[in-house]
């Protein structure tokens with residue numbers, strides 16, 4: 213049996229957990245400040261949900277989803293490869309729209325895609341995302357872009373870049389698809405193998421191929437802006453003017469498309485240079501048809517997903533994170549074997565009063581216990597021996613200045629509480 217974590221997954225060890233918590237707590241705070249409320253959905257869902265939402269002709273549905281098998285055979289369940297579909301499913305299943313149509317929701321948690329692992333790309337990864345369901349207002353598109361940028365800003369990540377595009381509605385997309393096929397058809401033989409395959413299946417994806425040759429070849433592609441219908445043009449114009457009015461810097465990228473079929477109108481991505489080839493920190497956009505496609509009423513919706521692992525990589529590159537010093541306040545040292553049970557009760561007493569305290573459980577010598585207290589960065593060491601117990605006192609050493617003092621046992625809690 214292999215004792216290694218599966219390829220493309222990672223353990224988050226105690227030294228690394230604090231940066232994860234910092235990122236997650238910042239997300240919760242910033243998302244809530246913008247009026248978003250947390251929603252939690254199951255890790256697995258009926259597979260059909262993703263086929264219907266993400267789209268059959270996408271990499272995720274074609275080859276990246278993990279199906280579940282039980283002892284009695286395969287099930288129809290899939291480990292979630294993204295969360296938008298799950299959130300919309302929950303929104304409809306629980307009739308959240310009947311209570312209040314416009315709902316602003318956020319989530320965080322793990323996702324699963326069977327991709328080729330590399331830096332910034334794993335098979336189990338985590339996302340922090342928002343979904344604003346029930347509005348066609350282009351201001352909501354700008355709200356969530358501003359929210360994602362505010363989150364990176366609050367974390368201290370510098371140098372992230374917002375790229376936006378509009379991919380129109382199905383009506384404009386049909387016209388654009390025809391035009392794109394006509395132009396790219398002329399240079400099809402210069403495209404990479406994957407893109408030649410994509411030509412019939414999902415021609416839009418050719419536009420965001422990272423292959424250098426494809427990037428050059430696709431320069432001849434027409435701009436989607438020329439094919440947008442009046443409604444989509446107007447929507448995108450409001451998005452752009454609102455971004456400008458609010459001094460939110462962005463780049464219009466006519467090659468930006470997203471890997472899901474459900475997007476309509478605005479799409480965006482936030483990238484960071486430190487990430488190498490997998491440089492997207494966040495992807496999002498509007499998906500005005502998804503709720504109806506999943507059986508709900510027609511309504512506008514928009515959202516984004518931020519990759520937690522990549523956010524942590526960008527945060528470390530920005531050198532903006534100070535690891536938190538997890539220290540215990542009091543380390544209780546047992547002078548001999550007989551006093552260990554008294555030490556144990558004393559540690560319990562401190563903890564019950566919310567004073568972080570610990571002791572040795574490995575039978576260490578007095579000296580080794582002092583060294584351990586030092587390594588744990590304890591602020592105070594309390595020494596308990598038969599003498600102290602008999603006299604009802606404790607000896608306290610302040611580890612910052614080495615000063616020692618004696619206190620009556622009854623005064624100890626008050627003393628530590630007064631010492632911040």
Ligand code: AMP
Pocket residue numbers: 294325327332333334335336337338339471492493494495496517518519520521522
């Ligand atoms: P997507 O759901 O594909 O739009 O991705 C949204 C964000 O999730 C991306 O911008 C990445 O930051 C992150 N992400 C997507 N796929 C992976 C992966 N396989 N490993 C790590 N992060 C990922």
